[in-house]
Amino acid sequence: MIKAIVGMSTCGISAGAQQVYDKLDELHKNNPESFELCRTGCISMCYREPLVEVRNNGDRIIYGDVTPELADEIFAKHIVGGTVLDEHVACSILPDGTFVGAEKAFHGPQKRIVLRNCGTIDPESLEEYEASGGYVALRKALLEMNSGEIIQEVKNSGLRGRGGAGFPTGLKWSFAAGYKSDIKYIVCNADEGDPGAFMDRSVLEGDPHSVLEGMIIAGKAIGSSFGYIYCRAEYPMAIRRLNIAIDDAREKGYLGKNILGSSFDFDVKIKQGAGAFVCGEETALFQSIEGHRGMPRIRPPFPAEKGLWQKPTNNNNVETYANVPWIIVNGAAAYSAYGTEKSRGTKVFALAGKVLHGGLAEVPMGTTINDLVFKVGGGIKNGKKFKAVQMGGPSGGCIPSELGNTPVDFESIPATGAIMGSGGMVVMDETTCMVEIARFFLNFTQDESCGKCTFCRVGTLRMLEILTRITHGEGEPEDLDKLLELGKHIKDASLCGLGQTAPNPVLTTIRYYRDEYLAHIIDKKCPAGSCSALVDFFINPDKCTGCTICAKNCPVDAIAGEAKKVHVINNEICAKCGKCVTVCNFDAVYKK
Amino acid sequence: MAILANEIDIDLVDRIIDRSGSDPEALIGILQDIQTEWHYLPLPALSHIADRLGIPYNRVWAVVTFYEAFTLEPLGKYHIQICTGTACHVRGVAEIVRALEDELMIETGHTTPDGEFSLECAHCLGACSMGPVIAVGDEFFGHLTRSKALEIIEELRKRSGVDLK
Ligand SMILES: Cc1cc2nc3c(=O)[nH]c(=O)nc-3n(C[C@H](O)[C@H](O)[C@H](O)COP(=O)(O)O)c2cc1C
Ligand code: FES
Numbered sequence: 001m002i003k004a005i006v007g008m009s010t011c012g013i014s015a016g017a018q019q020v021y022d023k024l025d026e027l028h029k030n031n032p033e034s035f036e037l038c039r040t041g042c043i044s045m046c047y048r049e050p051l052v053e054v055r056n057n058g059d060r061i062i063y064g065d066v067t068p069e070l071a072d073e074i075f076a077k078h079i080v081g082g083t084v085l086d087e088h089v090a091c092s093i094l095p096d097g098t099f100v101g102a103e104k105a106f107h108g109p110q111k112r113i114v115l116r117n118c119g120t121i122d123p124e125s126l127e128e129y130e131a132s133g134g135y136v137a138l139r140k141a142l143l144e145m146n147s148g149e150i151i152q153e154v155k156n157s158g159l160r161g162r163g164g165a166g167f168p169t170g171l172k173w174s175f176a177a178g179y180k181s182d183i184k185y186i187v188c189n190a191d192e193g194d195p196g197a198f199m200d201r202s203v204l205e206g207d208p209h210s211v212l213e214g215m216i217i218a219g220k221a222i223g224s225s226f227g228y229i230y231c232r233a234e235y236p237m238a239i240r241r242l243n244i245a246i247d248d249a250r251e252k253g254y255l256g257k258n259i260l261g262s263s264f265d266f267d268v269k270i271k272q273g274a275g276a277f278v279c280g281e282e283t284a285l286f287q288s289i290e291g292h293r294g295m296p297r298i299r300p301p302f303p304a305e306k307g308l309w310q311k312p313t314n315n316n317n318v319e320t321y322a323n324v325p326w327i328i329v330n331g332a333a334a335y336s337a338y339g340t341e342k343s344r345g346t347k348v349f350a351l352a353g354k355v356l357h358g359g360l361a362e363v364p365m366g367t368t369i370n371d372l373v374f375k376v377g378g379g380i381k382n383g384k385k386f387k388a389v390q391m392g393g394p395s396g397g398c399i400p401s402e403l404g405n406t407p408v409d410f411e412s413i414p415a416t417g418a419i420m421g422s423g424g425m426v427v428m429d430e431t432t433c434m435v436e437i438a439r440f441f442l443n444f445t446q447d448e449s450c451g452k453c454t455f456c457r458v459g460t461l462r463m464l465e466i467l468t469r470i471t472h473g474e475g476e477p478e479d480l481d482k483l484l485e486l487g488k489h490i491k492d493a494s495l496c497g498l499g500q501t502a503p504n505p506v507l508t509t510i511r512y513y514r515d516e517y518l519a520h521i522i523d524k525k526c527p528a529g530s531c532s533a534l535v536d537f538f539i540n541p542d543k544c545t546g547c548t549i550c551a552k553n554c555p556v557d558a559i560a561g562e563a564k565k566v567h568v569i570n571n572e573i574c575a576k577c578g579k580c581v582t583v584c585n586f587d588a589v590y591k592k
Numbered sequence: 593m594a595i596l597a598n599e600i601d602i603d604l605v606d607r608i609i610d611r612s613g614s615d616p617e618a619l620i621g622i623l624q625d626i627q628t629e630w631h632y633l634p635l636p637a638l639s640h641i642a643d644r645l646g647i648p649y650n651r652v653w654a655v656v657t658f659y660e661a662f663t664l665e666p667l668g669k670y671h672i673q674i675c676t677g678t679a680c681h682v683r684g685v686a687e688i689v690r691a692l693e694d695e696l697m698i699e700t701g702h703t704t705p706d707g708e709f710s711l712e713c714a715h716c717l718g719a720c721s722m723g724p725v726i727a728v729g730d731e732f733f734g735h736l737t738r739s740k741a742l743e744i745i746e747e748l749r750k751r752s753g754v755d756l757k
Contacts, residue, residue, distance in 0.1 A: 014722045014734030046721035195677030195716035234717055236730045274620055274659035291619035293658040352679035358721030426678045582690045
């Protein structure tokens with residue numbers, strides 16, 4: 001039977017997928033014979049959400065920007081009438097997996113290993129996961145392989161941790177396997193705190209069983225029978241779908257005692273975060289699972305020796321675990337065929353910011369930034385110029401467009417001063433001020449510093465104060481040296497990764513955009529036209545309708561003009577509060 | 593309309609604790625469930641939890657004050673989280689913040705006097721490709737503009753049956 005499949009991930013729903021689903025549901029109730037209504041996770045093309053796939057045996061056609069009205073039309077013309085609505089098709093997927101149609105460029109450079117099921121299967125159906133090869137790896141690992149063989153396979157694949165640091169996964173497992181203990185733990189880090197990152201959420205919402213399967217295999221490898229998934233509370237849908245997956249897996253005997261008759265036991269529990277970024281750091285995360293403040297501690301001892309409740313623990317990121325079943329089934333060699341010599345396999349990136357096609361992209365390691373921004377991402381919105389891409393969140397840095405040919409892998413990205421991080425890529429255009437972005441990140445780390453060590457707690461505050469002054473036009477010539485010196489000390493002396501990497505956004509922006517800093521400090525100008533205190537406000541006479549709303553809202557009466565006539569801002573009086581920009585309904589106020 | 597501190601239903605607190613088990617490990621989960629129920633953490637509940645889990649009150653206090661999600665002041669019926677993460681930031685979320693603050697006549701971090709709305713900034717809601725994004729409880733809204741944000745408020749007011757001014 002023809003299936004209509006709605007992309008029901010958080011991105012989809014934020015764009016109105018629920019209303020589309022409800023419409024199709026209504027049509028389905030009235031015509032139960034004509035099609036089957038299903039849901040799936042993230043289809044990756046967030047920029048065309050809501051997305052609806054019409055699947056007829058091998059034929060897969062995906063419609064983009066679907067409204068309830070369009071859903072009606074798709075039903076009448078395509079599902080019932082058999083005619084494809086070409087102008088609304090985002091892309092079609094041929095039986096051999098190739099993409100054709102309007103959005104094929106987005107898919108061109110991609111290779112889906114982690115996202116193999118995302119946007120294809122119903123994440124709330126264990127049967128669909130099994131039908132697409134799910135739990136085959138578990139069967140193989142439990143019944144045909146011993147612990148050493150599993151670890152060797154993962155080592156050979158070259159898989160490195162996807163949580164940011166890129167530590168070799170097989171090696172990490174071998175450490176935890178090496179410690180003798182009555183209890184060991186498997187932990188899955190689903191805290192995904194980096195702003196701009198949403199890969200882990202998409203995997204959990206779109207294919208939760210793949211993460212569970214990876215965790216169970218890891219459990220067998222290190223000799224652990226219990227796992228925790230630490231998921232941030234901001235992801236209610238991921239938590240709900242994980243709970244469904246866990247219940248189903250228990251019922252089917254993939255979790256619990258004597259799994260698949262192998263005499264291996266394993267079970268998992270979900271723990272929710274409570275809004276503390278530092279809890280993504282593994283030692284802080286353990287504290288939080290135990291019910292304490294999430295304060296990091298000094299390593300060593302490393303978690304493999306003393307982790308959760310002082311027991312040997314293996315912690316990996318969501319995406320790391322999701323890779324494992326694929327590697328076990330397809331073999332290490334198939335995995336390591338993708339990527340670069342030292343960074344094997346694929347990596348999921350979350351494209352967002354000023355890029356035209358925001359969404360999820362899984363590409364072989366070593367794909368260049370330019371390919372991601374221009375081929376997959378379709379370039380910059382509104383015809384603006386590509387300025388930089390921010391990678392690695394608050395621990396990362398801004399990589400300038402001049403370095404667009406840098407391959408994304410664990411060696412090349414750190415060489416730019418940024419870090420790979422978890423895969424968030426926030427694209428910035430010429431209107432983004434780099435000093436302001438540095439201030440933004442310092443504000444973040446300052447907010448999230450747990451306060452345990454002085455360099456991070458006080459040092460980042462001092463940096464933030466300096467950056468704030470600069471963006472307000474009160475910078476002093478010696479500020480740059482002060483920032484560099486503070487940055488160095490904070491990096492060297494902080495206790496955990498949060499502080500050690502906090503200066504990165506400042507250091508990379510000074511390295512690549514020193515002129516922009518100097519323009520703020522010396523000329524008291526913001527070249528990007530973003531820092532309110534350093535720009536003037538103008539009204540575009542072509543757009544102004546003379547509605548008077550700006551003049552009425554101006555707190556200092558700096559705007560003059562009669563009704564129905566073009567208004568003018570007196571920059572001598574203007575307090576640069578930006579209120580006029582906010583209230584204008586015609587986008588007529590601009591800054592320069 | 594804060595519920596008076598001495599009015600909270602301790603039986604309900606007990607039922608929440610029983611559901612999670614009275615192991616100190618469950619502390620954060622219990623606090624989350626209490627907050628879901630009351631939209632804040634009432635002080636009498638906190639001391640009761642400490643007694644039931646057999647842990648010092650200061651440990652409960654330490655946890656409550658560490659995690660940003662916990663609040664000791666009642667949140668509004670509609671708890672609006674505005675994403676100020678990087679992606680939403682570069683897409684101009686500051687305008688949305690200002691528009692909502694103006695419309696609700698409160699600053700972020702506060703609740704309207706009628707207890708209907710509270711406004712809060714979140715670091716990243718994980719729907720970055722849809723930025724600017726806000727969440728109202730578990731409901732997400734993407735690609736926001738100033739007028740779309742105001743429409744959402746209007747819609748919520750209608751849902752509440754509160755008269756439009
Ligand atoms: C401040 C800070 C925040 C972190 N946040 C996360 C996170 O959200 N998700 C994650 O997987 N790792 C995060 N990490 C890295 C973890 O400490 C750890 O290295 C990782 O989970 C290991 O998994 P992997 O080997 O699979 O990458 C963070 C580290 C630091 C210092
Ligand atoms: S930056 Fe706003 S949702 Fe991630």
